[in-house]
Amino acid sequence: MTLELSLNQQPAHLRQGSSIGQPLTRRDGFLKVTGAARYAADNHPPGMLYAVLAVSSIARGRVALLDVEAAKAHAGVVEVMTPENRPPLATDPDAKNNPFMFRLDLLQNDHIRYPNQTIAVVIAETLEAATEGAALLSPRYEAQPARVGLDGAESFVPGGVGIGSPAVHHKGDVEAGLKSAATRIEATYETPAQYHNAMEPHAIVAAWDGDSLSIDTPSQGLAMAQGRIAGLFGIAPENIHIRSPFLGGGFGSKGMISGPQVLGILAARLVGRPVKLVLRREQMYGPVGHRAPTRQTLRMGMDSEGRLTAIGHHARTASSTFDDFFEPAADASHTLYASPAIATSHEAVRLDTGTPLFMRAPGEATGSIALESAIDEAAAACGMDPLEFRQRNYAEVEPMTGKPFSSKALRECYTQASERFGWQRRPLQPRQMPDKDGFLTGWGIGTATFPAIMFQAEARAVLRADGSGLMETGAQDMGQGAWTAFAQIAADGLGLDIDQVDFRAGSSDLPNAGIAGGSGHTATAGMAIHNAGAAVITRLADLATRHEASPLFGAGNEGVLARGGRLYRRDDESRSESYGEILARAGLAEIDGRGTGTPDSASREAYAMHAHGAVFAEVKVDPDFGQIRVTRLVGAFAAGRVINPRLVRSQYYGGMIWGVSFALHEEAVTDRRSGRIQNANLAEYHIPVNADVPSVAALLVHEDDPYVNALGIKGVGEIGITGTAGAVANAVWHATGVRPRRFPIRIEDLLG
Amino acid sequence: MKNFDYIRPTTIPDALAAAAEPGSAYLAGGTNLLDLMKGGVTSPDRVVDISRLPELNRIERLADGGLRIGALVRNADLAHDPEFARSYPAVAEALLSGASAQLRNAATVGGNLLQRTRCSYFYDTASACNKREPGAGCDALGGENRLHAVLGWSDACIATHPSDFCVPLVALDAVVEIEGKKGRRHVTLEEFHRLPGQTPQRENGLEPGDLIVGVRLPAEAASFSANARYLKVRERTSYAFAVVSAAAALVVEGGKIRQARLALGGVAAKPWRARSAEAVLLGADADETSFVRAADAALADASPSGDNAFKIELTRRIVVRALMSALAGTPGRLPALPASPFSSIPGVRHDA
C-alpha cells in the first residue's frame, strides 16, 4: 500500500499524465445530454404495472373510509393496497433499532400523522387508470387539529441533535463572557421548512422472483437501502439487487430508502408482477424528508478590540410527532470563531409533518446563515469591517474542543476571495453604495465550513492480462460526477490511463461504497478505490520482482513504480515491464485486490477536520420595491485535494446558488390551520433561475492535508451553501441598512 | 386521471359544436388546463383541442388602423413580431416578462386571458374554495394570503388574476372577440373579467361553449408607442408571477399629459384599469408630483385582504415608477430582462 501512496503524492507524477487533478468533463455527460442515461423510472420490465399513491390531505387523525370498490371498478385498476391487504412485513416499520433507522409509513394502520402520508396504493395497467383509481378512493377522515409552526406545540430538549450530537453543549462561562464584554449583540433569526426538490422524483421499479428482489431506484446509499429492505421483508440482503446508476439529484432525500419506495416493492409483492411507482412532485413534500424550520437566537460579547468573549447560540426546531431528527443548527458555532466561552443549545417541538431529515448541509446551512448574520451584526456593533472582525476572531484551534486543525487554509481563502471581489473598497456603513442606475448596492461576506467526514467503503480492483484494469465499488452518482472522479482515482491507483480502466459503480452487487452523503463519498469510496489499486499493484509487483525472468527481479516493492500500464524500477526507469507481460509469464488471466476506505481514528482523535471557505456577495436592491438581485458571488474554498477541478467548481457553484436560494427564495408555505404545504410545486416553491445568479466565481485554494486520509481529500458537496447564505443576507443589510432576521428575505421586509 | 373524450375540430363551427356538450373544455396551449386537470381541479368530460384551427393563428392589421390577434397566436410569436412590438411595446414587454421561454412558446392569447388564478387554495382540492366549489367557503381568508388581492375583492374570494399580458391590454382598450351559439360578439377586456362579488366562479363574460377567437386593439392603442412601459415586481428575477405590476402609457405634449393609460396587475381578480388615476393625470403636468397623486387615486379604495397590506404601498410605488419610465420614453429595444426593475435602463445587459 505504501507503494501507491508515494506514487500518487509525487508532484512529478501528477504532472506526468496522472488522472487525479485533471479537469475531465463528466464521463456520463454524453449519455445524459442525449437522453440515453437510464434513470430508475426509465425501466419497463415485461408485465409491469403502475402504482400511484393516494395520500392524506389531513395532517392528523385517521382514515375513516376509503371507497376501494369504486377504485377497483375503474377500468384498468388491478388492485388497491390498503392496511387491510398490504403484504406482511418481517419488521415493524415503526421499529427503530438505531438512530439511522427512520420510521416509515407503510400502511401499517389507519393513523395519519402528516399531510401527504400514503393512505393507499392503487395498482393498474396504466398510469392514468392508477391515478384515477386513487382519486376514486374519495377518502373520509376523522381529523384532529394539526400542530403547525414553531410555536405549534410545547417544546422540549431533545436527547441529541443531528447524528448523535448533544443538544446542549458548552465550554467556558458564556454569561460571564457577556457580562465582561464591552459590546454585546443579541438577535433572533428564523429559517423556514425547505424541501429537497431533486429534479428526479423518488421512483422505483420493483420485480420479485420468489424471494429475490430486483429494484431500479435512485439511492445515495445502496448497501444501507439493501439492508433496510432486507430487514423489512425478512430476506437476505444478497437476494436484493438494486441498480442506481444515476440519480437526478438526492441532496439527502435519497440517503435512506423512503416509505414510498418500499411501498412500490410491497405493491409488486401484492400483485406478483413488476411495479413502477413514481412520486408526483407534491407527494415529495412529506414522506421523503425536509429541512426543518428553525428559530435561532445568538448572543455575542466582544471586548474593546473586537475579540469575542462569548457566543451563545440557541436553536428551536421542529420534528415529527413520531420520529427523531433534530436539525443541529446551533452546532455551527462549535467550529468557526474563537471565543473563550461558547454555549450551544437546542429545543424542539413536535409537529404534524413528515420527519425532517438530512438536507444538503443539515444544521450547517441553517446554523451558518444565523451565525454569519450575527457575526456581521457583532462586527457592525464594534464598528469593524466584517472581514477584519472575522480575521480578528480567527480560530487557530477548533474552538469547542481545542484540537488543532488537520489543515486550515481559511486565511488564504479570505485573501484570495476578497482580492478577487475587490472588498477593500467597501464602505463600512450601509446604504453608501447607490449605483448609477439608482439601485442600492451592498457587499457581504460569510465564512463557509463543513466537516471532513468519512464513512466506510470497499472496492475491488482487477488487472487483466490484456493490460486493462477493472475497478468495482457500489458508488452513487447523484450528478456530482462520481463516475468521473472515481475513475480518475482508479486510474491512478492502478497506474493506468483512465481509458484502460473499466469502472463499475451504482449497483448493490458491487462492494459496499458507503453512503454518498455528508460530503464524504469521494474521500471514503476514493480511499477504498485507491487502496484496492494499491493492493492489486502490490500483488503484481510481487509477481514481477520475485521472478528471475523479469527485468524488475529483485527490485522489491519499494523499488518499483506503476505508470501507464507498466511497472518501472524506481532507480532505473529503463528497466520496466508491462502488466500484461507480468501476468502472462505468471500464467494468470487476471489478479485482483481489495481495499477499504475508513476514517483513521487516531488522527481523528488528534485533529479537527473541516473544509473552509470565504464567500463574498454583491446584491442590488431596488430602493422602492425591495426586490433583490444577487449580482456577484465570489467564493474561495480550501477542501484538501481536488480530484477534478471542473467537477469541484460545479459543486461549489451549485452550493453557492443554493445559498442564494436559502437567503432569498426557498420556503415551504404551510397553511397555519391545516398544516398542508401550499406551494408544493416548482412554479411556486422558488429556487433561483439563471437570471438570479448572473456571475459566480469559485476559487480553489490549495490545501495539503496529511491527516484526513492518504489522498488528502476533504469534501466539497455541501460547503458552498454555508457562508453564501449569510453573505447574501449581510450584503442586503449593507445595501439597505435593514438587517434580515427571517429567511427567505421578503419584499415587505425591505419596503420600509 | 379521469377518462375524457378528445376531439380535434378543424373549423370554428365544428369546435363550437363539439364544445356545446356540457362538461367540455377547449384546449389551446394546455399550459394551464393540463395542470388543472392533473391536479384534479378541473375534470372535463371532453377536451376540444382547438390548437390546430388555422384561422385563429393570424395577426392582422385592420382597415381602421386597429389590430386583430388570433386567439391561438402563441405568446412568444406575438411578442417577437417586430411590428407588434414596435406599436405596442408595453404589451410585448408584458408578454416576455411572463412565465418562461418554454411556456411562452406554448401559451396562446386566448389561454392567457382565461388562465385561472394562482391562489394556492384553489389548486389544493382539499381546501374550501368558492371559485372551485361555489358556496364551499374561502380558505384563503385567514390563510397564507400575502400575495392575494387588495382591490375589488369580496369576502367570497380574494384571489388575483395572474396574467401579465392582460394588464397593458386592458390599459389599451383591448376588445375580446367571442364566437358563441348566437354568433360573434365583442366585449371590452375591461368588462370581460369580473370581480368576485358573491359569485367568484363567474370569472368572465363567457357562456358555456363560447370560444375566444381573437383580441382586438383599437387604432389609438398604437399612439402610445413612444411612452409605454410595463413593470413587474417579482420574488425572483425571472419566471415568477407578479407580486404587483403596472402598465403605463402616456401621450405628452409640451410637458402636459394629453392622454394617459394605467392598469395594474396582481392586485385584483381582474386586470385592473385605474381610471380614477387616469383622470388625475389627464391634462396634468408630466412629472412625479402628478404621478404620486395618480398613484394615490389608483389605490384609494385598496384594502388588505390578509397579510398583504404591503402590496398597497408597493403598488403605489410601482405606479409612480411605471409612469416615470413611460415618461422617460419607450426603450429603443426591449430590455434583456423585460419589465424587471433591474432593466430600468434601456437595453441594459442582464448581467450588468
Ligand SMILES: Cc1cc2nc3c(=O)[nH]c(=O)nc-3n(C[C@H](O)[C@H](O)[C@H](O)COP(=O)(O)OP(=O)(O)OC[C@H]3O[C@@H](n4cnc5c(N)ncnc54)[C@H](O)[C@@H]3O)c2cc1C
Ligand atoms: C410555471 C408557470 C409560470 C407562469 N408564469 C406566468 C407569468 O409570470 N405571467 C403570466 O401572465 N402567466 C404565467 N403563466 C401562465 C401562462 O401564461 C398561461 O398558462 C397561458 O397563458 C395559458 O395559455 P394556454 O394557451 O396554454 O391555455 P390553456 O391551458 O390551453 O387554456 C387555459 C384555459 O383557457 C381556455 N381556453 C383556451 N383558449 C381558449 C379560447 N380560444 N376560447 C375559449 N377558451 C379557451 C381553456 O379551456 C382553459 O380553461 C405561467 C404558467 C405556468 C405553468
Ligand code: SF4
Ligand atoms: S381566494 Fe378565491 S380562489 Fe382562493 S380559495 Fe378563496 S375563493 Fe378560492
